Amino acid sequence: MAVSKQELKRRACEAIDKNRDKIVALGDSIFSEPELGYKEFKTSEKIKKAFDEMGYKHQDGVAITGVIAPLKGKESKLRVAVMGEMDAVVAPGHRCANKETGAAHSCGHNCMCAGLVGVGYAFAGTGIMEELSGDVVLMAVPAEEYVEIEYRNELKKAGKIWFLGGKQEFVKLGVFDDIDIMIMQHTSTFDGTGVKGVCGGTGNGFMGKLVRYIGKEAHAGGAPHLGINALNAAQIGLMAVNANRETFQDKDHIRVHPIITKGGDLVNVVPADVRIETYVRGANVDAILDASAKVSRAFKAGADAVGAKCEITDLPGYLPTIQNYDLFDIMYENMKEVFGDEKFVRYENTAGGGSTDAGDISYLMPMIHSYFIGAEGIGHSENYEIADKDIAYIAAAKCLAMTAIDLLADGAELGLKVKANFKPTFTKEEYLEKWGLMTK
Structure with missing residues (x-):
């Protein structure tokens, strides 16, 4: 007899709560040792150590520092990638800034790593994967922040990368060739409204x-x-x-x-x-x-x-983000469940001035980039801090895990519907040629 989605979600959240101290310690450790894009060697090692502890086989060195851990379901009707970004920005005045590089986690990517590992704990030894009709692929990705352009251009000239953004490089390397849906989240700062989670918003390219x-x-x-x-x-x-x-x-x-x-x-x-x-x-x-x-x-x-x-x-650079409202609907319901009241969740369709290489993925497959309001201060500045770790680390992990379960439970019915409703703007080949300027 199949286990209900609600029971699977209960197990996932229970496992995340059980490993709360480990998840928080990882997020804090990464915050204290920030690294810039394509240089996230310490961060990569920390994530690999966590995956090893959970017994997950993983591939490392993907796009220099990336780590990928595939988790098999009882069948593979769909593959859902859960992503977290590893890199920092430059904010030399931050209390945790690297004294040599000025790198600081003033954009919350340490929370994304904590959330990613939290999803790993949700599925480790809980029997959830054995009930899902698809695979979950955990991906720690480098170099979301498009910085040190001259340095990265030299990496490109040396043949070590083609794209300056990590997710873009994952596309080129074929990492997404067998992925159907990508889900991720980002920490945002308090806005005075009391909202804890946001679905929606568009990003510039x-x-x-x-x-x-x-x-x-x-x-x-x-x-x-x-x-x-x-x-x-x-x-x-x-x-x-x-x-x-x-x-x-x-x-x-x-x-x-x-x-x-x-x-x-x-x-x-x-x-x-x-x-x-x-x-x-x-x-x-x-x-x-x-x-x-x-x-x-x-x-x-x-x-x-x-x-x-x-x-x-x-x-x-990066393409403007195309939002997938099928995925937003799913994440929105899970946010309401985790936060306990819809007054803590906002659904919006406003344009933001920032950019992300997740936008590039949105041209190839259904993608969600949701927000959890757990930080304070100004993003990319010296006063940015993680103020509520239960939101930024723990709630984010729960909502990602629950969304993955929604997509892959019950014969992956919901995930297959999301995939069927999506019409890609580019094939991989078109993307590499038209935006990546790669020719055969």
Whole structure:
């Protein structure tokens, strides 16, 4: 006789509660030792150790640091990936910032790792997988934050990666070839409403740009007339970008936010090598490409103004997120159950300014990226803290596990329906060619 979904969910939540201290300790440990993308070696080891303790076989070194643990159901009608991101951002003033790199978990990815491992505990020795008509694949993924663009571009040149984002690289490596649905969550900060969980919201996509101005060195005090000042070219280019902002339409949510990563070599030498990294974000691909062309034109104008050269490298960023409301409906009901009252859960369809490589996955398969309100402070800043670990670590793990059960129980009926309702924007091959700019 089949075990009911409610009983399976009860077992999962009980197992997560039983292992609460381990889950919290893992989340806190990762928070205290932040690592940037494609460098998450300590984090990867911690996750592997947890999987080993649960008896899960796993593959490591996927896209340099990624870890994948497949859990088999009684049959394999569907495969559901549960993902957690391992990387940090740069916030040098944070109390737990890495003193050498400035890395800090000011975006809650440590909670995603804790939630991922929590899902592992939910299915370890509980008999749940033996009742499911599909597989659960636990995935710890590197490099969601699109940072250190120049460093990652060098990894690309060396053939170690193709994409700068970890989930994108997973697509290229074939990790998603046999995956039907992907579910994940993200920690968010308190907004004063008392809401603990959010289903909905859309994310921008973006293009990444590396800009290099090449001038001519000369003595900055004695003979500046003999040089070509690349920093002046960059300043003019940045002002030219600003002059285009009024042409960006509100509906497209365009954001351009460059940083100068190198302003010259020596204070008494005319700068001849100046470098900029930037995103061009937007709510749809056409708007991103249009704004990207304007930004490139503006940067080049700065070089023309002083007789410098301008080299621009465009890199595939992330695609705008396509939300799957079938999955939102499922997650929403589980959030209400875990939090005990619908007043603690919000369902929304507003546009956010951030971006994620989960957006790329949403063009290939049904995907959910839900939010758990367990942090305080400002994201990506020095004052970001995990304020409610029962929400950020434990409730998140429960809702992910319960959603996976909903999708795969009862002959995977609900999961198969979600899959049948989904129409992909790209095949894998189309994605790699059109967005990843990969040609055979």
